[in-house]
Amino acid sequence: MTTPLISVKDLTIRFRTDEGLITAVEDVSFDILPGQVMGLVGESGSGKSVTAKALMQLNAGNTRYDPASKILLDRPEREPLDVLSLKRDRDLRVVRGGAISMIFQEPMASFAPAITVGEQMVEQLLIHTAMSRVQAKALSIEMLDRVGIPDAGRRFGQYAFEFSGGMRQRAMIAMALSTKPRLLIADEPTTALDVTIQAQVIDLMKDLVSDFGMAILFITHDLGVIAQTADKVAVMYLGRIVEKGTVRQVIKTPLHPYTQGLLNALPKINDLEAELTPVPGDIPSPLDRPPGCVFNTRCPVAIAGVCTTQVPRYSEGEGGRKVACHLVERHQAEAVAT
Amino acid sequence: MTDPVITATNLTVRYTIGHGLLTKKAYLNAVDDVSLSIDKGSFFGLVGESGSGKTTLGRALLRAAPITAGEVIYRDDEVRYDLRALSKQQMKDYRKRAQLIFQDPYAALSPRMTVRDIIAEPLEVMGLTRTREETDARVREIAAKCRLNLEHLRRFPHAFSGGQRQRISIARALVSGPRFVVADESVAALDVSIQADVLNLLKAIQRDMGISFLFISHDLSVVAHVCDHVAVMYLGQLVETAPTRALFARxxxxxxxxxxxxxxxxDPDDAGNxxxxxxxxxxxxxxxxxxxxxxxxxxxxxxxxxxxxxxxxxxxxxxxxxxxxxxxxxxxxxxxxxxxxxxxx
Known part of the structure; x- marks a missing residue:
């Protein structure tokens, strides 16, 4: 059994706001193994970005992590490090940009506009490694070249606004990878890109996983992108993981009604006759979380009196698959009984 | 191609770039010699990457971008307009007949107006209704078509989710009774489940009200599902146009x-070869x-x-x-x- 690179246990995150304490993430647990790509999918407001940011403690100052929550980062030859126990920014440098790097949806907003792309790449290398400026520059240019930016030496001296959207995202990836992180968090990295450029970036990320052997936490709302990149996937709804398993399991035979709903709402290019079926209703406000199963207000198969009162436990399936649904639990119990 | 609502012939939209004191004037054809016609009641898709000129073409058909060369004819049961030669009066009238739905429902709605006022504004500006009662009746009717209830009309946009906001922008675009609507990336900012809901609504409106749509999108799978005809654009030009099924089949x-x-x-096993x-x-x-x-x-x-x-x-x-x-x-x-x-x- 391989030791997980990162192990998230019972992560619960609340935000203190004027309107009271808001639960953004509740009882979320998952492991990522070295070299594994894990997808995190869900609608806006499902808590996927908040979960990912917690791995680097990047959430805002009003964030309250539940005392029972643990985020354990594996370290060679040492006890795993609990990221949430780190309080000082100085200590967090081991994690931020060290063991874990992150790339964001909007690369224009992630680069400082008045500093050259190269200077920003060099700066983080000087902070996180023992490299000299000359070495850092050489590595940065090499990385820009590696991610397919033509004429990397000249591009190194340019500003982010001189890059096209696709090129900015490549530069972002080059920068995130230059410190050789063991985990890359990619938060909707292809959402703002055209399909053709998205295909290029996905190919690039796949290559990099095999070359560098790092793990990726891939956040997206696009199940097609997940199908093409991830090994396993967790589906989030209103702060909870409702279903997780291998990509093949979850996409080919979704068990949770929410996962099924997401797939039915998706236009499929191979089946133009299929009706688009929206998941009924809107995602409830996090201030007004439904009791019982969080999905019961929109669930077409909710069991009255059960789903509205009891939080569903995870039913285990083959290959480590987990589903939090009362109906699935019942079916499994019936199957055992007969 | 028998009864088009919009016919564009050799349409060009040209912008001037870099006209400094010393630099030479340069031109950019955002839309370059495009001919197309959109049938009445059609759901016409326009796809292409960013920078291909889709939005500019859509706006030119609404006379919201300058037409540099070529001809655009709008025709319905009552009028026939040559968009390059509209009088002021005709221009006003064309605004009622042709409307636009924007991409971002968060940016398109004024946060300081109630939903009722947002939807009623075009009626008041265009002088389409005479009394407040008439306006209210019209707003309620169109809101119901867009599945918004009376309770919603009294609230402000911030109280609504992305999907509901997009329904409000759709109601606003439809309130003047247009015959031709340009929907510019109208579902791009929405989550998939809400996207499906808004797409179904647009289709229902097209069927029930007989409105012709130009549906601009970068997402081919969405276009494949809702449009009956598709045009593909690259660098300001149409490279292909066909009925949806024919286009996707071959x-x-x-x-x-x-x-x-x-x-x-x-399909995870379909390794994009x-x-x-x-x-x-x-x-x-x-x-x-x-x-x-x-x-x-x-x-x-x-x-x-x-x-x-x-x-x-x-x-x-x-x-x-x-x-x-x-x-x-x-x-x-x-x-x-x-x-x-x-x-x-």
Whole structure:
């Protein structure tokens, strides 16, 4: 059994706001193994970005992590490090940009506009490694070249606004990878890109996983992108993981009604006759979380009196698959009984 | 193509760039010699990458972008307008008949107006109703069509989710009773489940009210599902136009085929072996000579660099602008094979 690179246990995150304490993430647990790509999918407001940011403690100052929550980062030859126990920014440098790097949806907003792309790449290398400026520059240019930016030496001296959207995202990836992180968090990295450029970036990320052997936490709302990149996937709804398993399991035979709903709402290019079926209703406000199963207000198969009162436990399936649904639990119990 | 609501002939929208004191004036054709016609009651899709000129074309058809050359004719049961020669009065009238739905429902609605006022504003500005009662009745009627209830009308936009906001923008666009609506990336900012809901609403409106839509999107799978006719745009020009089914069954232009194969498949075992486009869309200020797609085309030959292909009818109602449409099968799967064959030849 391989030791997980990162192990998230019972992560619960609340935000203190004027309107009271808001639960953004509740009882979320998952492991990522070295070299594994894990997808995190869900609608806006499902808590996927908040979960990912917690791995680097990047959430805002009003964030309250539940005392029972643990985020354990594996370290060679040492006890795993609990990221949430780190309080000082100085200590967090081991994690931020060290063991874990992150790339964001909007690369224009992630680069400082008045500093050259190269200077920003060099700066983080000087902070996180023992490299000299000359070495850092050489590595940065090499990385820009590696991610397919033509004429990397000249591009190194340019500003982010001189890059096209696709090129900015490549530069972002080059920068995130230059410190050789063991985990890359990619938060909707292809959402703002055209399909053709998205295909290029996905190919690039796949290559990099095999070359560098790092793990990726891939956040997206696009199940097609997940199908093409991830090994396993967790589906989030209103702060909870409702279903997780291998990509093949979850996409080919979704068990949770929410996962099924997401797939039915998706236009499929191979089946133009299929009706688009929206998941009924809107995602409830996090201030007004439904009791019982969080999905019961929109669930077409909710069991009255059960789903509205009891939080569903995870039913285990083959290959480590987990589903939090009362109906699935019942079916499994019936199957055992007969 | 019997009864078009919009007919554009050789439409060009040209912008001037870099007109400093010393620099020479340069031009950029955002829309370059485009001819198309949109049938009455049609759900017409327009796809292409960012920078291909989709939005500019949509706006030119609404006379919201300047038409530099060519002709655009709007026609319905009552009027026929030449968009380049509209009088002030006709312009006002055209605004009632042709409307726009925007991409971002968060930016498109004033946070300081109630939903009722947002939807009623076009009626008041255009002077379509005489009394407040008439306005209210009209607002309620259109709100109901967009599945908004009376309770919603009293609230402000901040109280609504993205999907509800988009329904409000749709109601606002429809309240003046337009015959032609341009929906510019109207579902791009929405989550998939809400996207499905808004798409179904737009389709229902098209069917029930007989409105013709120009549906601009970069998402081919969405277009495939809702549109009956599709035009594919690249660097300001149409490279292919066809009925949806024909286009997806057999794309006649390598760009269409590349766009199709770039859609990430939902099947994890379908390891995207289809052809991938290299590079990025060139600047419209400096397009490649010959066929504008030649710099990224896996099939490009000498002729493509010298001679611009014209849009021609390759099958009934199926138009493509490629010199080699007859020679190669660009449909998915077949594309890579033919490209290899070409290199060997």
């Amino acid at each position: 794309p006649r232009h390598p760009y269409t085929s590349a766009l199709l194969s770039a859609i990430p498949s939902l 289809a052809q991938k486009l290299e590079g990025e869309i060139p600047s419209p200020a400096d397009p490649p000579p010959g066929c504008k797609f030649n710099s990224r085309c896996p099939f490009a030959r000498e002729r493509c660099r010298l001679e611009a292909p014209a849009l021609r009818e390759l099958a009934p109602d199926h138009f493509g602008a490629c010199h080699f449409s007859e020679e190669f099968d660009f449909s998915r799967g077949g594309a890579t094979g033919s490209a290899k064959g070409l290199q060997q030849a």
